[in-house]
Amino acid sequence: MRFTIMAAALLAFAPWQAKAQDVAAGQRVFNQCRACHTINAGGRNGVGPNLHGVWDRAAGAVxxxxYSAPMRERAAAGLVWNEENLLAYITDPKAxxxxxxxxxxxxRNEQQRNDLMAYLREASTAAN
Incomplete structure (x- = not known):
């Protein structure tokens, strides 16, 4: 009986554990993004726009x-980079x-996405 209760508790805890966010790990994931993006305040645009202030910013606003015509169209339609839209974009930009x-x-890795989201939230609002 105790084993069953303990196992159920661990299973209930497992999904939350997978979603825990680690800013430092997210910074390491962001290293993949650095080829095209910067995130520091006042930073330059690269192949992609500077991401400082991206959190809750209107798309196409740097x-x-x-921006590409499709991004300008989505921006005109009201796309805002909130948590839901950023997560969807990071998962599959073409969708x-x-x-x-x-x-x-x-x-594709859920944990890396969660970590990256934590880093983006912190770094894009920091006065660095």
């Missing part, structure tokens, strides 16, 4: 960055912005 120019295929 001054001086030339959020079909025909968009981002060449990244998406991050």
């Amino acid at each position: 001054e001086g960055f030339r 959020v912005v079909p025909r968009g120019s981002m060449s990244y295929v998406g991050l």
Whole structure:
């Protein structure tokens, strides 16, 4: 009986454990993004726009960055980079912005996505 209760408790805990976010791990995941993006305040745009302030920012809003037509269309339709939309985009960019120019295929590992989201939330709002 105790084993069954303990096993049930562990199983109930397992999904939460998989979703725990680690900012430091997310920073390591972001290293994949650095080839195209910066995230520091006042940072330059690269192949992709600077991501500082991305959290809750309207899509296509970085001054001086030339967005693709599909991204401009999604921006005109009201796309905002909130947690739900960022997570969807990180998972599968082409599902959020079909025909968009981002060449990244998406991050399939759920834990890495959660960690990256934690890092983006912190780093994109920091006054670094």
